[in-house]
Amino acid sequence: MFTIDAHLDLSMNAMEWNRDLRKSVDQIRESEQGMNDKPDRGLGTVSFPALREGDIGLVVATQIARVETPGSGIKGWASPEQAWAQTQGQLQWYRAMEEAGELIQIKNISQLERHIDLWNNELPNGKKPIGYILSLEGADSIVTLDHLHRAHAYGLRALGPAHYGPGRYANGTNSTGHLNEMGKALLKEMNQLNMILDVTHLCDDAFWDAMELYDGAIWASHHNCRSLVDHNRQLSDDMIKALIQRNAVIGGALDAWMMVPNWVRGESTPLSMNCDLEKLVDHMDHICQLAGNCNHIGIGTDLDGAFGKEQCPHDIDTIADIKKLPDMLTKRGYGQHEIPQVMYGNWLRVLRKNFK
Secondary structure, three states: OOEEEEEEOHHHHHHOOOOOOOOOHHHHHHHOOOOOOOOOOOOOOOOHHHHHHOOEEEEEEEEOOOEOOOOOOOOOEOOHHHHHHHHHHHHHHHHHHHHOOOEEEOOOHHHHHHHHHHHOOOOOOOOOOEEEEEEEEOOOOOOOHHHHHHHHHOOEEEEEOOOEOEOOOOEOEOOOOOOOHHHHHHHHHHHHOOOEEEOOOOOHHHHHHHHHHOOOOEEEOOOOEOOOOOOOOOEOHHHHHHHHHOOOOEEEOOOHHHHOOOOOOOOOOOOOOOOOHHHHHHHHHHHHHHHOOOOOEEEOOOOOOOOOHHHOOOOOOOHHHHHHHHHHHHHOOOOOOOHHHHHHHHHHHHHHHHHO
């Protein structure tokens, strides 16, 4: 089944992890044998061949570069200009992959519809370009609002103002505080540009500010439920209900510590914690119960988002294993018309409305 993944850090993996995503996952793992600079070396799950094998024909792909806030303990670039330059290097990698025929950027409704038709033409996926919609995870690299306009001109269509800790525009995971004046101005300008606001990673204060201030399209690209795993990175039931009221979609994430409670980084393993894809369905089902329908869930795996097999469901070898979800949903009682909504339809609804 054609599938959309609403959050993949493809350029980060290429530029910072130095992975050639044109190779198979096994080849990438083999190339990283003996490396220990990152905990997920040799344990990646994402490549272009694996995406095609999983029928994942459209992704929301990120640029990401944060600015280091003194005292936060979170590493980043020393200035917004340096962070901007990093995102521009990531952009050029996307362009190179377009030239190689691996990717194709989707920026408007006509491109979106042509791409959907291509991936549903019943021909083998092996040589089809993977569509990507460009998103920025954390707005620190937007030096000025003029830079936001430049980014929109090259195809940026979604933006999450925060990442981890305190940010230039908004505070994110593990921090508190309302949107500052720069953050409010950013949202106003995004609204004028008809961009999609990604509320992922916003701290609680900033989330509620954004929900009040932003009139445009909203989604949570990779988020799970706080009532199942209690952490500020997750969405509370009140947040989920507010997103439902805005006709938003929430993408289920496959970072194990967000899926099962009591995960201890560096100690827990997916098998020891019984973390499998069924746990993702638990989070999805919780949202559906709050909504009374399945119109607000989708997939936003975040696979290889600075973690690999050591910190994702144990029944995931590569991202292609997302194909297991329809059967799991069927066993939970989801119908033949509802499962396509989860796999791609809900994201398409938001994209079509926004792009028009």
